[in-house]
Amino acid sequence: MKKIGITTTVPVEVLYAAGYSVVDLNNIFITSKDYLRYIEIAERDGFPKSLCAWIKGIYGACIENGIDEVVGVIEGDCSNTKSLIEVLKSKGVKIYPFSYPAKHTIEEVKKSIDDFIKLFFKDELVDSNIKEKIEDTRQTLSKGRVLARRIDELTCDFKATGLENHIYQISLSDFNGDIEGYTEILKEKVKEIELRKPKTKKIKLAYIGVPPMTPDIYDFIEKYDAQIVYNEVQREFAFPRFDRAKDIYEQYYDYTYPYSLEFRLKEIEKIIKERNIDGVIHYTQAFCYRAIDDIVIKRKLNIPVLNIEGDKLNCLDGRTKIRIEAFLDMLMDLKGD
Amino acid sequence: MRIVGIDLGSRFVKTLVMEDYKIVERICISTVSFYKEYCSFNGRLKVDFKKLGIDSFDFGVSTGYGRNNVDIENFNIINELKAHAYGAMYQTGLKDFILLDVGGQDVKIIKVEKGVLTDIELNDKCAASCGRYIENMAKILETSIDEIFSYYKNPVELNSTCAVFSESELIGKIAEGVPFENLCAGVNYSLYKRLKPLLTRFKGKSLLISGGVAENKALLEYLKSDYDEINVLNDSKFNGAIGCCYFGILKYKK
Numbered sequence: 049m050k051k052i053g054i055t056t057t058v059p060v061e062v063l064y065a066a067g068y069s070v071v072d073l074n075n076i077f078i079t080s081k082d083y084l085r086y087i088e089i090a091e092r093d094g095f096p097k098s099l100c101a102w103i104k105g106i107y108g109a110c111i112e113n114g115i116d117e118v119v120g121v122i123e124g125d126c127s128n129t130k131s132l133i134e135v136l137k138s139k140g141v142k143i144y145p146f147s148y149p150a151k152h153t154i155e156e157v158k159k160s161i162d163d164f165i166k167l168f169f170k171d172e173l174v175d176s177n178i179k180e181k182i183e184d185t186r187q188t189l190s191k192g193r194v195l196a197r198r199i200d201e202l203t204c205d206f207k208a209t210g211l212e213n214h215i216y217q218i219s220l221s222d223f224n225g226d227i228e229g230y231t232e233i234l235k236e237k238v239k240e241i242e243l244r245k246p247k248t249k250k251i252k253l254a255y256i257g258v259p260p261m262t263p264d265i266y267d268f269i270e271k272y273d274a275q276i277v278y279n280e281v282q283r284e285f286a287f288p289r290f291d292r293a294k295d296i297y298e299q300y301y302d303y304t305y306p307y308s309l310e311f312r313l314k315e316i317e318k319i320i321k322e323r324n325i326d327g328v329i330h331y332t333q334a335f336c337y338r339a340i341d342d343i344v345i346k347r348k349l350n351i352p353v354l355n356i357e358g359d360k361l362n363c364l365d366g367r368t369k370i371r372i373e374a375f376l377d378m379l380m381d382l383k384g385d
Numbered sequence: 386m387r388i389v390g391i392d393l394g395s396r397f398v399k400t401l402v403m404e405d406y407k408i409v410e411r412i413c414i415s416t417v418s419f420y421k422e423y424c425s426f427n428g429r430l431k432v433d434f435k436k437l438g439i440d441s442f443d444f445g446v447s448t449g450y451g452r453n454n455v456d457i458e459n460f461n462i463i464n465e466l467k468a469h470a471y472g473a474m475y476q477t478g479l480k481d482f483i484l485l486d487v488g489g490q491d492v493k494i495i496k497v498e499k500g501v502l503t504d505i506e507l508n509d510k511c512a513a514s515c516g517r518y519i520e521n522m523a524k525i526l527e528t529s530i531d532e533i534f535s536y537y538k539n540p541v542e543l544n545s546t547c548a549v550f551s552e553s554e555l556i557g558k559i560a561e562g563v564p565f566e567n568l569c570a571g572v573n574y575s576l577y578k579r580l581k582p583l584l585t586r587f588k589g590k591s592l593l594i595s596g597g598v599a600e601n602k603a604l605l606e607y608l609k610s611d612y613d614e615i616n617v618l619n620d621s622k623f624n625g626a627i628g629c630c631y632f633g634i635l636k637y638k639k
Contacts, residue, residue, distance in 0.1 A: 327501070352501035367505075374466055374502040381467075381635060382500065 053115040055106055055132070056125045057221045057285045057305070058146050059161055061296055063119070064227060065178075065185040066168035072222035076113060077105035078261065083362055086112060093135070100335050101261060101360045103128045110136060117142045124148025124306025126337065144168075148306035157301040179295075186296055188227060189220075195234035196220050196286040199241065203277050204323055206246040210255070210266035210276035212237070217279060217286035218259055249275040251379050252324060256280040256316055256345070257331040257338060261358035265329075265372075268364055272376050276329070278319050280312070281305055309341050313348050320351065327352045327379045329372070334359035352379060386637060387442040390629025391432075391457065392468065393419075393449035396489030396516060396597070401626035402439060406634060411623055412437060429458045444637045446629035463632055465625060466505055470497050471635075472628030473593055476618045483587045485580075485608075486624065487598035489516045492580060494587050506583050513548035514579035516597045522572045525552050526565070533569045537603035541571030551575060573603035580604075584611065591616060595624035 049069040054060070056074070063070050077086050086108025087101055093111075095104050103126075110118060120133035122145045133143045144167050149156035162174045169178050199216045202208040208216075216234060224230040251274035255265075259282055266276055284305045293299035304312045319325070330346075330353050332339040342355045354375045356368050364372075387409075392399040398419040402410035414423065414437075425431045434440070445460040448468035456462065473484045480500040486493040490512040496504035508514055516530075523530050541563050545551040558568055576598075591614035598604060599621035608615050618624055 346498065352499045352503070354501075354503050371503070371505060374464070374505060377464070377467060378470070378501040381632070 050117070051115060051225070052144075053110055053118040054121075054222060055118065055129050056121050057303075058119050058121060059164060059296055059300055060222060061182050061185045061189060062161070062165050062168060064189070064223075065182045068117075069225045070222040071113075071115060071225050073106040073109045073115070073118070074102060074259070075219065075222065075224075077102070077109040078259075078263075078362065080109070082112075084360065087360055095135075098335055100126070100128055100333050101358075102258070102333060103132050107132060107135065110141065111139065115141070117144070119144045119146050121146050121148065121306075123150060148300075152301070152307045152311065154297060154301050158297045161297055161300060182296055186290075186299070189223065190290060192220060192223060192227065192231040192234055193287055193290050195231065195238050197288045198238050199234070200283060200286070200288060202238070202241050203275075206248045206275065206277075207244045208241045210253075210270065210279070211263060212241070213276070214255075214259065214263065214266060214279050214282050217282040220286040247275075249273050250383060251275070251326050251376060252277045254278040254280065254316070254320055254323075254325045254328045255331065256328055257341075258333055258336070260331050261333065261360070261362055262364045262368075264363045265331075265356075268369065269372065269376070272373070273380065274376050277323055278325060280316055280319075284315075309344055313345070317349065320349070325351065326383060327354065327375065329353075329375075330355045332357050352382075386444075386634070388630045388633035388637065389434075389439060389442045389445045390468075390626040390631075390633060391445070391447040391460070392465075392623070392625030392629065393447065394488050394625070395491065397622075399623050399626040400437060400439070401623050401630055402442065403627075403630040403634065408620070408627070408630075410439065411620070411626075412439075413622065429456050431458045444633045446633040446636075448625055448629050461633070461636065463629065465491075466493060466495055466502060468625045468628035468632065469493060469595065470495055470502050470628065471631040472624035472626070473497070473595065473618060474500065475627050475631040476620060476624065477593065477616075479593075482591070482593050483589050484593040484595060485584070485587075486594075486596040487515055487580070487601075487604075488596045491515065492583055493596075494583055496587060504586065506586065508583065511546075511548075513546070513551070514576055514583070518548045518551070518576060519572065519598070519601070521548060521552060522555060525555050526559075526568060526572075528565075528569070531600070533572055534601045534603055536566045536569035537573055537606040538570055539567045540574035541567045543571045543575040545575075570603060573601060574607065576601075577604055577607040581611075590614060593618060595621040597622055 051071050052068040053071050053073045060070050087104045089108035090104035118141050120129055120143050122130050137143050146164050147160050149160050165174050196217050199208050203213040253276045255276045289302050290299050304315050346353045388403045390401045398414050398416050400412040423433050447457045447460045448463050448465045469486050481498050484495050492508040492514050494506040523533050541558050543551055543554050545554050592612045593616050595618045599617045605615050
């Protein structure tokens with residue numbers, strides 16, 4: 049199977065149907081022991097210091113791992129990706145652009161996905177055979193999506209940890225490059241988690257914003273009487289509402305991450321209510337435009353919101369730890385004994 | 386219900402009594418005197434409340450920034466940042482604010498949103514932006530702190546990072562014949578310059594001020610250029626102790 053890299057979640061069903069093994073470059077970057085070296089490679093090649101570490105990490109991971117085909121999301125994620133793929137193109141990497149439409153309508157989403165399909169199936173028209181093949185792939189992936197959703201439910205029961213919730217949902221962006229293998233891993237994990245006794249915590253937190261550069265945040269929070277029971281974007285990457293969609297077009301229309309903040313907040317507010325969440329941690333990446341979203345997020349959500357920022361390091365710094373600690377301390381006071 | 390709150394600062398220990406949500410007693414004693422004359426120590430700090438003039442109370446809460454011993458017998462300890470957050474909430478009724486607290490050795494800036502602490506900044510390594518610096522400079526100028534606090538126009542330039550070097554710098558300026566008012570203003574302005582970098586992440590329309598340095602009129606004048614509104618808390622010196630009492634009320638109710 050030929051490998052193809054992705055810069056964020058894309059209609060992965062199309063890529064698997066086209067015979068690729070998919071690699072989310074973010075995951076290679078952040079799980080590597082050499083993650084700082086990937087950033088270093090990018091900076092040596094001229095990427096500015098004052099730029100999102102994810103973009104630099106993706107670049108380093110792509111170059112170092114010899115990924116020669118990449119899907120770059122040029123609309124609906126961030127404008128840095130546009131320039132990133134220009135640089136990758138100049139290095140000889142074959143680029144397939146994908147855009148989440150600016151206008152959030154089912155027609156526009158269909159058009160974007162059809163354009164994407166044509167890149168891989170070389171046909172003028174997306175005929176019923178191709179559609180069927182993609183739908184079959186969607187059904188194959190659904191087994192993993194059901195299991196990831198189960199892990200999300202088990203997190204609300206305090207059986208799965210915040211970190212497990214993060215990892216097993218975020219990994220559905222590429223199914224670890226092996227649909228069957230990863231579905232098996234999920235199956236085993238669900239079995240193991242279901243048998244656990246719940247470790248109930250007093251404070252339930254939501255984590256919103258892009259996935260963290262600092263995965264130690266989950267364990268750090270659980271040292272207190274608190275747990276993250278909802279990971280916004282990771283959960284979106286896992287498409288928990290996939291079975292409400294009749295086809296791939298509806299599934300990606302009902303995906304919140306690339307569209308407006310207003311649309312994202314509807315789902316966030318719904319989950320906050322459903323899961324009785326006490327406080328929100330809004331993570332933003334240094335130099336990312338999404339930090340501006342914090343203004344609206346704090347205004348719209350009626351529970352306390354703590355905005356934390358990550359940059360290059362893959363673990364929480366002392367100041368952020370103190371801030372989280374103080375935030376939790378006062379949430380406990382609000383909650384009472 | 387009587388609640389006692391104690392804020393063990395580096396220069397003064399502030400003790401406050403609240404009865405039915407109202408402040409009924411404020412006691413401020415120098416830290417050294419407090420430990421020497423009002424306390425005994427047997428693994429934990431035992432305070433002689435009778436000597437302090439406090440008869441009985443239902444609940445005690447203390448704070449102090451970890452650099453001081455705050456382990457008072459039968460008292461609940463809360464961290465100082467939280468104490469100041471609750472103090473400002475009690476005094477202003479606000480749930481969203483930025484508070485600058487300048488004490489003898491500590492500078493604390495806290496941001497509270499929806500009644501929860503969301504950001505903090507503390508001085509570290511150096512306390513040249515605090516009250517102790519002004520005290521030392523007052524000695525050099527052979528004047529009182531209050532006198533220094535009253536001058537803010539035409540500050541003389543004092544550039545040293547170090548508080549000790551600042552003293553020699555000030556002596557140099559005295560030798561140059563710089564007027565007394567400008568010397569005092571220079572001391573205040575150098576304090577402001579050291580505080581300013583700590584405030585960079587705390588932009589907003591208004592700023593609440595507490596701590597002993599809240600009495601520094603000159604500093605307030607300089608801060609007016611960074612914020613639309615500067616509000617000094619009424620009981621600025623006792624804010625930490627008030628926060629302890631307020632927290633005690635919330636805790637005791639439950």
